[in-house]
Amino acid sequence: MRDAEPKAIHLSDYRPPDWLVDKVDLDFSLHPSQTRVTAKLALRRNPAGEADAPVVLEGDGLTLVRLAIDGTPVAGPSFEARPDRLTLAHPPADAFELEIETLVDPTANTQLMGLYRTSRNYCTQCEPEGFRRITYYPDRPDVLSVFTTRIEADKEEAPILLGNGNLVESGDIPGTSRHYAVWHDPWRKPSYLFALVGGRLARVGDSFVTASGRTVELGIFVEEGKEARAGYAMDALKRSMRWDEEAFGREYDLDVFNIVAVSDFNMGAMENKGLNVFNDKYVLASPETATDADYSGIEGVIAHEYFHNWTGNRITCRDWFQLCLKEGLTVFRDQEFSSDQRSRPVKRIADVRALKAAQFTEDQGPLAHPVRPETYREINNFYTATVYEKGSEVVRMLKTLLGDAGFRAGMDLYFERHDGEAATIEDFLAAFADATGRDLSQFALWYSQSGTPLLTVSGAWDEAAGTYRLDVAQSVPPTPGQPVKKPMLIPLALGLVGPDGQDMPLSLGNVPVENGVVEVSEPQQSFLFTGLDARPVPSLNRGFSAPVNLASDLTEADRVFLAAHDADPFNRFDALQRIALEMLKTGARSGTLPAPDALITAAGAILADPALDPAFKAQALALPSEGEVSRELASDVDPDAVFAARKGLRLAVGTALAEGFATTYADMAATGPFSPDAASAGRRALRNLALDYLAVGGEAEGIARARDQFELADNMTDRITALAVLAQHEVPEREAAFASFYARFERDPLVIDKWFTLQAQIPAPDTLDRVKDLMLHPAFSLANPNRVRALVGAFAAANPTQFNRADGAGHDFVTDVVLTLDGKNSQVAARLLASFKTFRQLEPGRRANAERALRKVAETPGLSPDVADIATRSLG
Ligand code: B3K
Numbered sequence: 001m002r003d004a005e006p007k008a009i010h011l012s013d014y015r016p017p018d019w020l021v022d023k024v025d026l027d028f029s030l031h032p033s034q035t036r037v038t039a040k041l042a043l044r045r046n047p048a049g050e051a052d053a054p055v056v057l058e059g060d061g062l063t064l065v066r067l068a069i070d071g072t073p074v075a076g077p078s079f080e081a082r083p084d085r086l087t088l089a090h091p092p093a094d095a096f097e098l099e100i101e102t103l104v105d106p107t108a109n110t111q112l113m114g115l116y117r118t119s120r121n122y123c124t125q126c127e128p129e130g131f132r133r134i135t136y137y138p139d140r141p142d143v144l145s146v147f148t149t150r151i152e153a154d155k156e157e158a159p160i161l162l163g164n165g166n167l168v169e170s171g172d173i174p175g176t177s178r179h180y181a182v183w184h185d186p187w188r189k190p191s192y193l194f195a196l197v198g199g200r201l202a203r204v205g206d207s208f209v210t211a212s213g214r215t216v217e218l219g220i221f222v223e224e225g226k227e228a229r230a231g232y233a234m235d236a237l238k239r240s241m242r243w244d245e246e247a248f249g250r251e252y253d254l255d256v257f258n259i260v261a262v263s264d265f266n267m268g269a270m271e272n273k274g275l276n277v278f279n280d281k282y283v284l285a286s287p288e289t290a291t292d293a294d295y296s297g298i299e300g301v302i303a304h305e306y307f308h309n310w311t312g313n314r315i316t317c318r319d320w321f322q323l324c325l326k327e328g329l330t331v332f333r334d335q336e337f338s339s340d341q342r343s344r345p346v347k348r349i350a351d352v353r354a355l356k357a358a359q360f361t362e363d364q365g366p367l368a369h370p371v372r373p374e375t376y377r378e379i380n381n382f383y384t385a386t387v388y389e390k391g392s393e394v395v396r397m398l399k400t401l402l403g404d405a406g407f408r409a410g411m412d413l414y415f416e417r418h419d420g421e422a423a424t425i426e427d428f429l430a431a432f433a434d435a436t437g438r439d440l441s442q443f444a445l446w447y448s449q450s451g452t453p454l455l456t457v458s459g460a461w462d463e464a465a466g467t468y469r470l471d472v473a474q475s476v477p478p479t480p481g482q483p484v485k486k487p488m489l490i491p492l493a494l495g496l497v498g499p500d501g502q503d504m505p506l507s508l509g510n511v512p513v514e515n516g517v518v519e520v521s522e523p524q525q526s527f528l529f530t531g532l533d534a535r536p537v538p539s540l541n542r543g544f545s546a547p548v549n550l551a552s553d554l555t556e557a558d559r560v561f562l563a564a565h566d567a568d569p570f571n572r573f574d575a576l577q578r579i580a581l582e583m584l585k586t587g588a589r590s591g592t593l594p595a596p597d598a599l600i601t602a603a604g605a606i607l608a609d610p611a612l613d614p615a616f617k618a619q620a621l622a623l624p625s626e627g628e629v630s631r632e633l634a635s636d637v638d639p640d641a642v643f644a645a646r647k648g649l650r651l652a653v654g655t656a657l658a659e660g661f662a663t664t665y666a667d668m669a670a671t672g673p674f675s676p677d678a679a680s681a682g683r684r685a686l687r688n689l690a691l692d693y694l695a696v697g698g699e700a701e702g703i704a705r706a707r708d709q710f711e712l713a714d715n716m717t718d719r720i721t722a723l724a725v726l727a728q729h730e731v732p733e734r735e736a737a738f739a740s741f742y743a744r745f746e747r748d749p750l751v752i753d754k755w756f757t758l759q760a761q762i763p764a765p766d767t768l769d770r771v772k773d774l775m776l777h778p779a780f781s782l783a784n785p786n787r788v789r790a791l792v793g794a795f796a797a798a799n800p801t802q803f804n805r806a807d808g809a810g811h812d813f814v815t816d817v818v819l820t821l822d823g824k825n826s827q828v829a830a831r832l833l834a835s836f837k838t839f840r841q842l843e844p845g846r847r848a849n850a851e852r853a854l855r856k857v858a859e860t861p862g863l864s865p866d867v868a869d870i871a872t873r874s875l876g
């Protein structure tokens, strides 16, 4: 057991390690309940460490079997072995070999951290602090070592044995039913990148020739029988490898690259050196079982983990405060990859939607923290949207500020300087500053200040002078621990749209503005644009150049104009969304929707425009989510009122544009066999949006269309969206469709997850009982993170009216599940509890319910550090 009230760790307390590990030899004898682990560490005193420091190695729930120094067994009292720590108070020399033998029980490991079993296979997860559940080690990212791993197992039980690096030896153990494999990883790495896999798995193989001519054997290992579903992942891997060479000049550096898909995994995937371990949700796909979102998720996660080989593995983090150094940067890289593979504007819109839904809400609530936090109690709780998604936005802004060439020069210098090292955000920024000569000290505030900046913008047109003045004020709201903020450096991309819909020249004091970006750096600033022959409409924060909230004096008419004409596709989308948002906010507050004419005009024009990409249309015409409306309302939110306003507006748009949607539904029908490419996915997205609008009133025709599509679909996207449409209506077709879906896919857990999710999202008072019943369904298991997220996670995060029921039963249910789960898998439990992150914006009654439920959790004895940390900070 770990300490229930761990002390806070502070960035400012960082000290270099006292001992280094020059090499480590691991020997695993795999056994379901008694796996023997022998670790030989070549320890050496760090000249930069504290003189005379003892050797202190981390452990977590470990049992020591044997200890030897330079081959000689040692006994107490020369060392102290506790479950969480091994101490040698008086090391024998400044360099010596320490041999440690531990016994671990992978079957009893329900935390899915360290060595555990999934579908009878053995696998590991070590980031951030799982290696200490395997053996005693200086388990911190700034201790890098060369790992050699010998794995031995029963041949029948585990015919496949995989480790990091290259395979150097394998064979049978004579006279036994066992065999072994030895893997050597020549690249120094921290313990969190260690991995091994043993089990019965099928291999899908391919190869890749790098730019410099090295052949890399690629393997994707899946459950036997699922081989046919790994093709898309393999294709995405090869495209990622090529792209990293072309876009960043980064080549792969081992002879093999293996990916293993497992069905019990706490998150999406893990970038272990040469041996990525994946949640099978991000590997397996077939047209019948995977949606277009699944395909793009697979492409993105495969790329993300692969890109970590350089941003994360070759250059790692000095300490966990620097997590965004690898995560924000790698998210940026995977987003850029997907943008190049698909439609850049549509990818940007989807990413910003996700950023606002997850990160802006986090920044607005009690769990807000900087991209680089300065203190933590449980590091697992900092794998957040802020570290990942806002971390990526910060890198994107850097690129906007420095330009393509400056950014690439900075990245090249970063790789050159820090390859093989554990680096910091300061190192990262210094590479860009040195490569371009730019002072980035104000920019660095993006890493240390939490909260979403607010830009308040107003314009003044001077007809006589032909000038347009933009007055910009910036502020950053107070967040936990940070009551007062400094002004930030904000790259604001913009355009001035003339009456003919074309961009006007953008000049400040007659000097053209490069790349259309002005830099906001003061609390208040004015920009005087010159040489204009008519009043422009400003198009602000084009492409969402900065992750800020924007309050402008644009009128509804200006927005209708921008929705129709803006040269920046992101802002065309945003203008339409903003028109809808204002209506939804008024509707939710007053109970009466304003006249929707402006939205209908703007939406109708976009729907009818043959020049626009269907995927773009689908994004633009999907109204802001309930979560987005609540976030904009910010306080006193009544989720039922938000739901009612949104439903009302969907009905108004659906009714007014029924003809256009019917035509679109027909026009967007598939013309050939299923293909997961972006263009085909875009047509499906638009067609399915039309299906939803055509059914929103619940009339027989719309329901029948959804039912027919559900029954006749030849792919999962069309089938599941039809089911989602039916799920919103209390019609007999709904239950029939759910039953038939289950019967068709009952042997496919990843598909049954979708079935759980859709039921958990039904916005009806009996959903809570339905979810409780589903927890007893044979296909559900609290031990499997995907099942928990699909059912309970979806209820908490994607059913605002029912999770926030006025009687508090939704909150109580979720906290009860959190408490039940905590003893089994504290990370998944803590994640689930974090769904309360927006509770403070609720109206007083619901807020009190949420607070009571959180308090009950906080007061429960024996909580894990993960759950205790979220409960305390949420209430803080
Ligand atoms: N680096 C891992 C995340 C590990 C999370 C541990 N709680 C996956 C990724 O971001 O690529």
Ligand code: ZN
Binding pocket: 304, 308, 326, 327, 330
């Ligand atoms: Zn990552």
